[in-house]
Amino acid sequence: MSNILEIRDLTVSYGGIEAVKGISLDVPEGEIVTLIGANGAGKSTTLKTIAGLVKSKTASIKFMGNEISGMTPDKIVTSGITLVPEGRRVFPNLTVKENLRIGAYLRKDSLEADFEYVYGLFPRLKEREWQLAGTLSGGEQQMLAVARALMSKPKLIMMDEPSLGLAPLVVKSIFDIIKTINEQGITVLLIEQNANMALQAANTAYVLETGRITMTGAGSELLRDERIKEAYLGKSKKEK
Amino acid sequence: MKKTTKNIIYIALLLLIFALSYVVDIIAPYSMLVTVLRKGAVYALVAVSMNLLNGFTGLFSLGQAGFMLLGAYTYAIFTIPTAVRESVYYYYEGGIINFQMNMILAMLLAGVVAAIFAYLIGLPVLKLKSDYLAIATLGFAEIVRALAQWDGFGKITNGSNLLKKFPVLDNTTQYFLIVAICIAVIAMLIHSTYGRAFKAIRDDEIAAQAMGxxxxxxxxxxxxxSAFFAGIGGALLAIFQTTVQANAFKSAMTYEILLIVVIGGIGSITGSILGSFLFIACSEWWLRFLDEPMFIGTFQVPLLRTGFRMVVFSVIIMIVVLFFRRGIMGDKEFSLDRIAKLFRKKAKGDKK
Structure with missing residues (x-):
């Protein structure tokens, strides 16, 4: 299968400190790819750079064969990539429906079918359509964040720590939704600290440690790998 | 309540307001009420324009007086009749502009000039955030004021002298009509996709960016x-005052407008309008008696003297800001549903 996203030599630095040190990764079309790693490994930075929110110095980011590095975030959204930011970041003073409309901000066509689609995925949001997003529970806000991202009709959806701060049951339902979305043909690039859940869901996984990719493999394969378990217990920090 | 009945009530309310504005000129011309209604309307427009920026987009800008000045000057400069230019531009040999524009066109031009300046200033200044943006825009307003008074521009701006004898509006309804049209346009903008994007930026810049x-x-x-409507507001203020002088557009004016926005409720259009009329009524009219010495028999009531009004006024504002932190309306709008709800709640409370 062809790769929908190809990243080569991505280096990002914040104020002289390199957060991402020349990583390369491929996201095959139609798969769930996960990027796991400890806090500060550079996962969020990688996603933000793909979304155009952070500029990289030297990189080639190809999305469906087109170079997108250096493009503005709105162009990247239009080309079919969307980001569900870390910590949900719904617009608290807008209603659920307004949040969804913002998700489709760059689209000019009718949204009715898409409202139906996301309300089908998340019936809870339909009930709370006119409620301010700030009054939703954490799980509902995460659902809204995912639904909002889907409103842009993405080909690739990137999720930054969707399980952050959620109860285990809610996390499970969020992952079920991720699988459902994926089955409907949307490629998913997922970063998670909850490695167990992420690896179970993922076709391919990359392990990121202090700005470098240290391991690659199928999700199920890495799940059984002893070194992965160790990496998660903070071995990488000791080595440094 | 049905939607159609509600709309009928809203339209009736609007017509009633316009009817009152018409009647007031007939019954009580030159009264304090007329002053309050006219100035209140002008300030309402400027407050709503500031609310668009500060309340709906979350940009803390303090340049409103500067844009009003640009609007006021533009209007005055282009509408002074050619016949009287000689006497207005006495020190500058009649100035260099020798034509007179239509009032409405000049008002639109006032907005356009303010908007052009805003565009140019915005290019560098909008890269700044929060407090820094406020300082930069405040600085801009002061620079504009200084430039307007500069002798070098005297042939256009009449230097530090008054601009006067330009055409004015002679009834309150006209003020209301112009202000209502402008506010309606702003309200429509806020309810459009653009308005939603503004609010999204206010709520969370990064998420808004991630949404494209x-x-x-x-x-x-x-x-x-915002500057465009502040410019039109400035033109209206010039019309209200019948003269224009740069000195009137001090930063204190921006603070007054900011105060109206805060008192009315940040993020509420109707709040800004209500706040504006209340503010102007208090500062111009209702508290006037505090400035006059008062005698009860031979006893002179202490404290009442010129300037005491402002002391009381400041205290009231402090109370409002301390105890009604979200202003009169919060970020809600005036609506019949809300009033109906309030009454229902009261009725329920009474039964208990």
Whole structure:
């Protein structure tokens, strides 16, 4: 299968400190790819750079064969990539429906079918359509964040720590939704600290440690790998 | 309540307001009420324009007086009749502009000039955030004021002398009509997709950006539109005062407008309008008696003297800011549903 996203030599630095040190990764079309790693490994930075929110110095980011590095975030959204930011970041003073409309901000066509689609995925949001997003529970806000991202009709959806701060049951339902979305043909690039859940869901996984990719493999394969378990217990920090 | 009945009531309310504005000129011309209604309307427009920027887009700008000055000067400069230019521009040999524009066109031009300045200023200034933006825009307003008084521009701005004898509006309904049209346009903008994008930026810049909202472009747009209406507001203020002088557009004016926005409720259009009329009524009219010495028999009531009004006024404002932190309306709008709800709640409370 062809790769929908190809990243080569991505280096990002914040104020002289390199957060991402020349990583390369491929996201095959139609798969769930996960990027796991400890806090500060550079996962969020990688996603933000793909979304155009952070500029990289030297990189080639190809999305469906087109170079997108250096493009503005709105162009990247239009080309079919969307980001569900870390910590949900719904617009608290807008209603659920307004949040969804913002998700489709760059689209000019009718949204009715898409409202139906996301309300089908998340019936809870339909009930709370006119409620301010700030009054939703954490799980509902995460659902809204995912639904909002889907409103842009993405080909690739990137999720930054969707399980952050959620109860285990809610996390499970969020992952079920991720699988459902994926089955409907949307490629998913997922970063998670909850490695167990992420690896179970993922076709391919990359392990990121202090700005470098240290391991690659199928999700199920890495799940059984002893070194992965160790990496998660903070071995990488000791080595440094 | 049905939607159609509600709309009928809203339209009736609007007509009633316009009817009152018409009647007031007939029954009580030259009264304090007329002053309050006219100045209140002008300030309402400027407050709503500031609310668009500060309340809906979350850009803390303090340049409103500067844009009003640009509007007021533009209007005055282009509408002074050619016959009287000689006497107005006495020190500058009649100035260099020798034509007179139509009032409405001049008002629109006032907005356009303010908007053009906003666009140019916005390019560098909007890169700043929060307090820094406030300082930069405040600085801009002061520079504009200084330039307007500069002798070098005297042939256009009449230097530090008054601009006067330009055409004015002679009834309150006209003020109301112009202000209502402008506010309606702003309200429509806020309820459009652009308005939603502004609010998204206010709530969370990064998320808004991730949704594909171009921050720089939308902030610039909000800044320019706000300045456009502040410019028209400035032109109306010139009309209200019948003279224009740069000294009137001090930063204190911006603070007054900011105060109206805060008292009315940040993010509420109707709040700004209510706040404006209340503010002007208090500062111009209702508290006037505090400035006059008062005698009860031979006893002189202490403290009442010129300037005491402002002391009381400041205390009231402090109370409002301390105890009604979200203003009169919060970020809600005036609506019949809300009033109906309030009454229902009261009725329930009474039964208990």
């Amino acid at each position: 909202i171009n921050l720089a472009r939308h902030e610039q747009l909000s800044f320019v539109i």
